[in-house]
Amino acid sequence: MSQIPIQVQLSSLPNQAGVYQFYDADDTILYVGKAKNLKKEGDFLLYQKSRVWKNEGYGKKIHRIKHIVVPTESDALLLENNLIKEYRPRYNVLLKDDKSYPWICLKNERFPRLFPTRRKIKDGSTYYGPYTSMKTVRTILDLVKSVYPLRTCNYDLSESKINDGKYKVCLEYHLGNCKGPCEGLQTLEEYERQISDIKEILKGNFKSSIHYFKGQMKTLSDNMQFEEAQRIKDKITVLENYQAKSTIVNPKISNVDVFSIISDNAFAYVNFLQLSHGSIVRSHTMEIKKKLDEGDKELLQLAIVEIRNRFKSESKEIYLPFKVVVDSELKATIPKLGDKKRILELSERNAKYYRQERFNQIKIIDPDRHTNRVMAQMKKDLRLSSEPRHIECFDNSNIQGSNPVAACVVFRDGKPSKKEYRHYNIKTVVGPDDFASMEEVVYRRYKRLMEEGESLPQLIVIDGGKGQLSSALKSLDVLGLRGKIAIVGIAKRLEEIYFPEDPIPLYLDKKSESLKIIQQLRNEAHRFGITFHRNKRSKAAINSELESIEGIGEKTAQELLKHFKSVKRIKEANLEGLSEIIGLSKAKKIYESFH
Known part of the structure; x- marks a missing residue:
């Protein structure tokens, strides 16, 4: 018998609540899903190109679809949970919590x-x-x-x-x-x-x-x-x-389960608090590994069933951050204020702390996984087409137009690559013009990289708002790089992120790792530029002090500084010591000027 096309199998599902299962050619179960209406779910998978079909390797493996009809959506939720635990399908989320509890x-x-x-x-x-x-x-x-x-x-x-x-x-x-x-x-x-x-x-x-x-x-x-x-x-x-x-809340809050969820691209963290007579009698956070970009709603549904079964909870009421399908015998509450809201916020804090603790552990034991996760998060937060493995940030430094300079810092995989940092003396701009200075340095930087055949960054960060960002874009236009390199600006006042041709800035969460990396880039560029600018002004001031002496030019001043290292030592030097460097005639002029 010939294989029935997947499209036909999906379109022939019944208008009932139930569970569907995907099998490969070897009749190995790949995925278990639930639906309030199997027919509508099939249409969604077929025509709306949901997450199932985004993963081409997964989509090509599906050979057969089996379904089970149940009376209600909550029954479908329970059956889905049981089938996942029994068969452990490859593409269902992984509940990483199989230890033996006391x-x-x-x-x-x-x-x-x-x-x-x-x-x-x-x-x-x-x-x-x-x-x-x-x-x-x-x-x-x-x-x-x-x-x-x-x-x-x-x-x-x-x-x-x-x-x-x-x-x-x-x-x-x-x-x-x-x-x-x-x-x-x-x-x-x-x-x-x-x-x-x-x-x-x-x-x-x-x-x-x-x-x-x-x-x-x-x-x-x-x-x-x-x-x-x-x-x-x-x-x-x-x-x-x-x-x-x-006791942390009103003692009248009794026999209640509280659930919250925090997630990123790869994992979700569900916290569970069990309350009895106003006291927390149990707290637990479960880590869930995503397989097919599942949403928070779907993951929380799965976790509620799993956790309540595991801990044998008999509570008849649960607090949730948003509406999800639960057992029909349960009362689901979404707190808006008061003690109930505070206990939900406490659950969310527990999930965040657990997540941060896991991140800190992963940084030590698996730094590659940490880097991959951060890069994936930056790609999502900044709406990029690819992960920003190579990022460059520009900053200008000048005081009242004196000694204008710029700095470019380079990050690879979210970490500074200091050997690639570059300083720039502004050559074509007169006076304190940040916009023109930014245009010049961005043009010089990428013109040179292109001429030398070096790799270009996936992301450019400009220290400044819409004005500096527009100036940098002019240079990318001239070089033909507009659209080939993503570029954003970060303003100092509210840490808002600006995108080209978008008047509304993006405000990332203050604890976001994406924002932290952008801030680190900006601060590093500022530090690197200020240090160069300070050294340049200091050198200029020293030279001007020596060059103000009649008959002493820039070359002579540099020879003295190269030998004595500072103006103070030049002032303390005797006539004989000065003569050995620049000759008796000039030595007399300097010695007499300082004495």
């Missing part, structure tokens, strides 16, 4: 134990978590054990064995860390009441424990058992201090 286990036994574990065993025990770090688990267990004495032994504390006196209390009992249920010194009812309070603490609710201890403390005080009352008071303080550290 849990807190409440053992299914008489007088239950509480301990950390990374293995879940189906024996009826209750597991709390998973937690994002063992440090968090230990902190919670330390809190619980400082308030509630629990057994740590693994004895079988059946009623018959306790009554037979099979066990003896251990050191933990004598240290006050256990009440000795092994010898019947603590009743099962009392122990179970402790466990009930501990369950609430593990859910983030401290109210029940604090209320119980306050009642107990009052009873002990009324009976004048002040030492016991003080011990209970210390437990209340421990609970209240821990609760105060974790």
